[in-house]
Amino acid sequence: MKKNTILLAALLTFVFTELSAQTNFDFDTNTTSTNGGGDSVSEEIDGITMTLTGASDLRLFAGNGFGGSSGNIALTTIKPTSVTITFSDPVYMYSIRPLSATGETVTYTLTPDGDNSRAVDVALTGGTLPNDDPVTLNWESVTSVVVTSSAGSSNYTFDDIFVSKRPPLPFDFDTNTTVDSGSVSEEIDGITMTLTGAPDLRLFAGNGFGGSSGNIALTTIKPTSVTITFSEPVYMYSIRPLSATGETVTYTLTPDGDNSRAVDVALTGGRLPNDDPVTLNWESVTSVVVTSSAGSSNYTFDDIWAINDFVASTNEVGINSVDIVMYPNPTSDVFYIKGLKAKRKLSIYDIQGKLMLKEDEYLDNTIIDISRFKSGLYLVELKSNNGVLVKRLVKH
Secondary structure (H helix, E strand, C coil), rough: EEEEEECCCCCCCCEEEEECCEEEECCCCCCCCCCCCCEEEEEEECCCCEEEEEEEEEEEEEEECCHHCCCCCEECCCCCCCEEEEEEEEEEEEEEEEEEEECEEEEEEECCCCCCCCCCEEEECCEECCCHHCCCEEEEEEEECCCCCCECCCCCEEEEEEEEEEEEECCCCCCCCEECCEEEEEEEEEEEEEECCCCCCEECCCCCCCHHCEEEEEEECCEEEEEEEEEEEEEEEEEEEEECCCCEEEEEECCCCCCCCCEEEEEECCCCCCHHHHEEEEEEEEEEEECCCCCCCCCCEEEEEEECCCCCCEECCCCHHHHHHCCCCEEEEEEEEEEECCCCCEEEEEEEEEEEEEEEEEEECCCCEECCCCCCCEEEEEEECCCEEEEEEEEE
C-alpha cells in the first residue's frame, strides 16, 4: 500500500521512496525530542510532521512491548490535564495506541478537529487497551487531536499513530454508480467495485437506515449469497452490511485477500450494533463472498471503504529496490535478505501491526527463521539512519 514521494534525511542526501497509503508514527524514525524530557516530541515521516505537546517533560522511552507497543513510546512522567497531537498537513487518521506507562485505569477522551469527526472515549485498564488492540478512528481532515483524562490529569502515553494524506475510497452507491441486469457497480478513483449474485440488485434511498447515507444497494429476493468484487487489489477497511427488510441474522463475509480471515456480522432488526460499520482491515482483497445464517437473505450494503493496495519500499542513495533481494518468498520456514551494505535494524510485523520478530543488527544474507509463524502475509521492515525499507513476505 505505497505511493511515490521524496523524504529528506537530516544532514544527508535525498532518499527515494515509495510511501505507504498509511504512515505509522511509531516514535522510532526521524524523531526529535529532548534528552530528559522537553515540551514536545515530533516525528517526520512521508513528508508529514506529527508533534506531541502539552507537558514540559515529554520524552521517548523503550516500550518493551507494553500494551502491544513496538520500539519507542512517547510519554510524560508528570500528569498534565491534556496533551495535543498535531499534524503539519490534514490527514486521514486510521488508528492510535493510547496507553498509560504508569498503569492507570482511566478513560481518555480523544477530540479531533477534523470534518465530521466525533470524539472517542478510550478505556484503559492497568494502562493498556482491551486485548492490546489499537483504537480504530477513521477520522477525516484532522490537523489536531486533544487528549484529556477522566482522572483530570494522567501520564499520557502513545504509540502507533496511523494516518495517510489521502483517505480510503468510500463506495457509497452515490457516485458514478451503474445498475445493470444482476449487478450494481461503482467507479471511484480508477477502481470499480461490483456487487453481483441476484437478478434484482438495485439502488434504493437508505433514508439513514442503520447509519446509511444516500443510496443503499440491496436485493428484494433472497439469494443464498452475493459477491463484492474490485477491479484491482484493495486494502478494505470497513463495510456497512444491513438487511432492508429488518432481518435478525448473521452474515459471514469471506475475503480472498492475503491472510484475511472471514468475519461474522450479527444484525438485529437488519441493523448493526449502534449502527457502527464493521471494521475489517483486510489486505490485498479482490472479492468478498457474503452468506447468511438464514441460508438466504435480503442482503443490503452501504459505505464500503477501501484503498489501492500497493507494495512498500524505501531505498537509500545508490541502492535500487532490485538490489535488495528477499528470498525465498514465499517461504515455509526460513528466508534471507541480500544486497545490504551495512547492518540494519530488522522488524517483522503481521498485517494487524503486531511485532513478531526483531533484530537490532541484521547482517546481509543472515538466516531468518519464521517457522513458528502462522501462514499468511507479513511485513519485513529494515531501518537505517537514511531510511526504511519495507517488503512483503508470504509464509506458507
